[in-house]
Amino acid sequence: MKKKRGKGGAVEVRFPPILSGMKRGPAVIIPKDIGLVIAHTGLGKKSKVLEAGAGSGFATIILGNIAKSVVSYERNPQFFEIASKNVEKAGLTNVKLKNADILEGIKEKELDLILLDMPDSEKVVGAARESLVDGGFLAGFLPNIEQAKEFFLECNEAGFLETFMLEAIVREYDVREYGVRPKHVGLMHTAYLVFARK
Amino acid sequence: MKKKRGKGGAVEVRFPPILSGMKRGPAVIIPKDIGLVIAHTGLGKKSKVLEAGAGSGFATIILGNIAKSVVSYERNPQFFEIASKNVEKAGLTNVKLKNADILEGIKEKELDLILLDMPDSEKVVGAARESLVDGGFLAGFLPNIEQAKEFFLECNEAGFLETFMLEAIVREYDVREYGVRPKHVGLMHTAYLVFARK
Amino acid sequence: MKKKRGKGGAVEVRFPPILSGMKRGPAVIIPKDIGLVIAHTGLGKKSKVLEAGAGSGFATIILGNIAKSVVSYERNPQFFEIASKNVEKAGLTNVKLKNADILEGIKEKELDLILLDMPDSEKVVGAARESLVDGGFLAGFLPNIEQAKEFFLECNEAGFLETFMLEAIVREYDVREYGVRPKHVGLMHTAYLVFARK
Amino acid sequence: MKKKRGKGGAVEVRFPPILSGMKRGPAVIIPKDIGLVIAHTGLGKKSKVLEAGAGSGFATIILGNIAKSVVSYERNPQFFEIASKNVEKAGLTNVKLKNADILEGIKEKELDLILLDMPDSEKVVGAARESLVDGGFLAGFLPNIEQAKEFFLECNEAGFLETFMLEAIVREYDVREYGVRPKHVGLMHTAYLVFARK
Numbered sequence: 001m002k003k004k005r006g007k008g009g010a011v012e013v014r015f016p017p018i019l020s021g022m023k024r025g026p027a028v029i030i031p032k033d034i035g036l037v038i039a040h041t042g043l044g045k046k047s048k049v050l051e052a053g054a055g056s057g058f059a060t061i062i063l064g065n066i067a068k069s070v071v072s073y074e075r076n077p078q079f080f081e082i083a084s085k086n087v088e089k090a091g092l093t094n095v096k097l098k099n100a101d102i103l104e105g106i107k108e109k110e111l112d113l114i115l116l117d118m119p120d121s122e123k124v125v126g127a128a129r130e131s132l133v134d135g136g137f138l139a140g141f142l143p144n145i146e147q148a149k150e151f152f153l154e155c156n157e158a159g160f161l162e163t164f165m166l167e168a169i170v171r172e173y174d175v176r177e178y179g180v181r182p183k184h185v186g187l188m189h190t191a192y193l194v195f196a197r198k
Numbered sequence: 199m200k201k202k203r204g205k206g207g208a209v210e211v212r213f214p215p216i217l218s219g220m221k222r223g224p225a226v227i228i229p230k231d232i233g234l235v236i237a238h239t240g241l242g243k244k245s246k247v248l249e250a251g252a253g254s255g256f257a258t259i260i261l262g263n264i265a266k267s268v269v270s271y272e273r274n275p276q277f278f279e280i281a282s283k284n285v286e287k288a289g290l291t292n293v294k295l296k297n298a299d300i301l302e303g304i305k306e307k308e309l310d311l312i313l314l315d316m317p318d319s320e321k322v323v324g325a326a327r328e329s330l331v332d333g334g335f336l337a338g339f340l341p342n343i344e345q346a347k348e349f350f351l352e353c354n355e356a357g358f359l360e361t362f363m364l365e366a367i368v369r370e371y372d373v374r375e376y377g378v379r380p381k382h383v384g385l386m387h388t389a390y391l392v393f394a395r396k
Numbered sequence: 397m398k399k400k401r402g403k404g405g406a407v408e409v410r411f412p413p414i415l416s417g418m419k420r421g422p423a424v425i426i427p428k429d430i431g432l433v434i435a436h437t438g439l440g441k442k443s444k445v446l447e448a449g450a451g452s453g454f455a456t457i458i459l460g461n462i463a464k465s466v467v468s469y470e471r472n473p474q475f476f477e478i479a480s481k482n483v484e485k486a487g488l489t490n491v492k493l494k495n496a497d498i499l500e501g502i503k504e505k506e507l508d509l510i511l512l513d514m515p516d517s518e519k520v521v522g523a524a525r526e527s528l529v530d531g532g533f534l535a536g537f538l539p540n541i542e543q544a545k546e547f548f549l550e551c552n553e554a555g556f557l558e559t560f561m562l563e564a565i566v567r568e569y570d571v572r573e574y575g576v577r578p579k580h581v582g583l584m585h586t587a588y589l590v591f592a593r594k
Numbered sequence: 595m596k597k598k599r600g601k602g603g604a605v606e607v608r609f610p611p612i613l614s615g616m617k618r619g620p621a622v623i624i625p626k627d628i629g630l631v632i633a634h635t636g637l638g639k640k641s642k643v644l645e646a647g648a649g650s651g652f653a654t655i656i657l658g659n660i661a662k663s664v665v666s667y668e669r670n671p672q673f674f675e676i677a678s679k680n681v682e683k684a685g686l687t688n689v690k691l692k693n694a695d696i697l698e699g700i701k702e703k704e705l706d707l708i709l710l711d712m713p714d715s716e717k718v719v720g721a722a723r724e725s726l727v728d729g730g731f732l733a734g735f736l737p738n739i740e741q742a743k744e745f746f747l748e749c750n751e752a753g754f755l756e757t758f759m760l761e762a763i764v765r766e767y768d769v770r771e772y773g774v775r776p777k778h779v780g781l782m783h784t785a786y787l788v789f790a791r792k
Binding site for chain 4: 462
């Protein structure tokens with residue numbers, strides 16, 4: 001079980017063993033958030049997933065470990081390299097990384113889940129909807145509330161059946177024989193999560 | 199996307215489409231919590247899972263949709279019947295429900311994840327550890343802090359490599375063109391989640 | 397100790413004994429929020445306070461019980477009447493209610509705290525600053541994030557020394573010999589609190 | 595507005611101007627928690643308060659600024675000195691600090707509020723109740739859940755009319771024209787607050 005610095009910098013975040021030893025470049029999606037995506041979309045071993053951007057590939061690996069296939073776009077060459085090495089290290093053969101910008105178009109079709117963790121993700125909403133199967137989900141990670149709102153409303157306008165927005169605060173506890181309490185300091189915020197179902 | 203009454207009774211909880219139309223008997227594990235389990239253990243399509251008790255089978259189905267196989271113990275005949283019907287409805291053929299009490303022993307071996315959501319779960323810790331692969335996880339859902347502490351300390355004594363405890367507060371937002379804010383009322387608590395890694 | 401329905405409708409909220417038996421009209425500021433205002437501004441018995449609008453007069457009474465004087469504007473005649481009766485019932489002689497609209501101007505000067513819980517409160521920022529002593533605080537209760545942001549930025553532009561924004565989530569616990577845990581359902585949101593110091 | 599290191603060490607906590615320039619020795623009660631005490635007990639300028647221990651005197655000063663009188667016990671000579679200097683600096687003449695151990699008895703009577711932030715506070719419950727007026731409050735700050743439970747149950751047994759337990763999570767927001775979000779890292783826990791009304 002690896003603990004690494006989270007988005008907050010000063011706080012250690014737990015990651016699952018499959019991410020053990022992975023190199024960390026850009027900020028990563030942490031378990032509390034990727035867990036919400038998996039559980040609320042019903043992701044499974046038959047699911048076809050698309051992600052953008054890959055970042056350090058942490059979410060890519062967690063998703064790749066579950067889904068039938070994952071395609072991940074990453075336009076930044078350095079991040080693409082970090083993510084590629086991490087995915088290779090994880091031994092996942094069902095994950096395909098593309099050094100490409102999703103804003104220029106989505107080639108994949110019949111997807112069950114599209115996960116966006118990138119600037120300007122509201123510009124991908126229409127194309128994302130086209131690439132989803134009926135009942136498929138688009139999920140967005142938005143650090144600021146304004147982005148989250150814009151993405152949410154864009155999903156509504158694009159004709160998704162249902163859109164909802166969640167936010168998770170997770171506390172870890174110190175458990176000792178003499179006393180139990182939450183750790184004093186922790187991650188208060190990572191991102192707002194917007195889900196849209198086609 | 200189904201919304202059902204959560205553990206709190208007065209609050210609607212969102213569930214993934216794979217649980218749509220499922221009958222609800224005893225209290226169920228909700229997405230925020232099962233998501234933490236999946237993401238922190240790195241559950242994947244090669245994973246072998248054991249669960250007790252099945253309850254209404256909601257977590258069973260989410261896990262069965264991801265894992266290679268799920269065996270679920272449920273000693274209560276009525277709950278066993280509800281869970282069986284729900285699993286059948288979900289069309290999962292890799293899930294095996296047993297109308298049995300896990301306190302009387304665990305037959306399965308080489309498990310990657312054992313999930314306990316039941317009274318007296320601290321009594322299963324030793325047997326659970328025996329049934330896990332090295333690196334496998336035992337996860338417990340404990341409504342009260344005393345149970346959580348007892349389970350946690352029992353895991354420590356049983357020789358698990360690492361034990362940690364988490365709690366998730368998830369808020370849903372009302373997103374309107376004229377204004378965004380969290381919904382006023384929501385689920386403040388479901389359970390403490392204890393993770394132990396062999 | 398009175399428990400009344402909170403802003404969420406379905407959840408009981410605790411109020412201090414000084415509000416016992418008070419009539420409840422419009423939504424009220426609840427203890428977790430008024431407590432933040434008192435503690436972060438350092439309100440005391442020498443403080444001169446102005447509030448708008450009075451609403452049901454709940455915050456008015458808590459503030460009046462502490463401060464040297466409280467003037468409270470309420471433009472709605474029905475709310476003005478409810479607040480007046482509640483203040484009278486509380487026996488506070490240092491509280492003056494005015495059936496007036498603060499948007500039309502603030503007569504009071506040398507105030508230590510101005511508390512705004514009303515629509516269009518961003519329009520009062522300039523006049524409020526004029527009416528504060530140096531070191532005095534303007535505090536706003538804003539249900540939606542857009543209002544909170546607008547109010548915050550307006551305070552920055554108006555030349556306040558420092559502006560900050562807080563939000564409180566308070567959980568109540570069920571404490572029983574056999575088990576302790578937070579109550580399942582509770583208030584997830586009331587308002588964002590913006591503080592500006594002159 | 596002063597920002598100081600909170601109980602968590604790594605996180606800056608805001609304090610009101612009346613605490614500006616105060617020396618910080620032992621861990622202090624922060625505004626979110628003292629605010630809950632003030633708002634839930636209805637503390638006012640006629641209130642007589644007793645506190646133990648004084649610690650750095652931060653809560654002492656906030657309470658002294660509001661109440662008619664505050665007596666504060668502090669058995670540790672070094673803390674007593676720090677608190678004394680801070681109270682003097684604040685210019686409060688209605689606050690009396692005693693270098694004494696409250697476990698050896700409470701001399702004061704007819705108190706409206708007794709605030710305990712100390713080890714073994716459950717041993718003071720009976721004597722505290724004796725020293726309160728009818729309707730007065732005993733409030734305890736308990737870092738660990740076991741202490742909080744013990745204190746709570748002790749209050750119930752001692753014949754208090756009503757006992758309840760709260761916990762506050764407060765988030766500060768970064769508010770910028772281009773984007774609003776909670777600060778990434780913050781204080782997840784300080785203490786459980788138990789209130790008992792005579």
